[in-house]
Amino acid sequence: MDLLIKTAKIGIWLILPLFILNGKGYDVRSAYVPLVEKGAYAFKTSGFLPSHIKGAANCHLVPGSQKSKGKYSTIELSFDQVDNNLIYKMGLVLSSLGPDKETALGVYRVSNQTLGFEPSKEGVFGYADVNVLGEQPFYTHKGKVKITREEANYLYGDVDLELKNFMGKTIHIEGKFSASRTDFDRKSRKKGH
Secondary structure: OHHHHHHHHHHHHHHHHHHHHHOOOOOHHHHOOOOOOOOEEEEEEEOOOOOEEEEEEEEEEEEEEEEOOEEEEEEEEEEEEOOOOOOEEEEEEEEEEOOOOOOOOEEEEOOHHHOOOOOOOOEEEEEEEEHHHOOOOEEEEEEEEEEEEEOOOEEEEEEEEEEEOOOOOEEEEEEEEEEEEOOOOHHHHHHOO
16 A cells, blocks of 8 residues: 555656646647637637637737827738638727727727617727628627737737627637737837827
């Protein structure tokens, strides 16, 4: 019995360093959504087939513009399809108060004020037009977009959104993106011009 306990202890001490040296935390989402390469997205979906979609991701940062209640900066994200069998278009507009905001990092949430074609508050407005689901487009209903990292040519982030059409049908989109930046006037954005 003592030999069995000693063997178990030695085994634990041999295996434990492997876990410690690995040093990587386990992200539950990574089990469902594959990592994405630069300029791409990978989303897990429910509400339409297939259950995973991927393609090219692009973004454009727009410096602040005057709205009725202040100046807002926006990030326009577009997700282009790769699968020619499934025709869809998706886009998001992330709006934040303040043209002098030097970083896009942060959490952008869907709120009642951002519902509509021209968001007038901070938050997320988005759409998905999925051909196989009929002629009714889907619009953001609830959820969030989190920009996790910003590089000179890319924005990285997570999407967890529910979209709804006017008939009440919903789709859920969750995943990661690494969007190629198409805005080339970053210096004026940082200066607030």
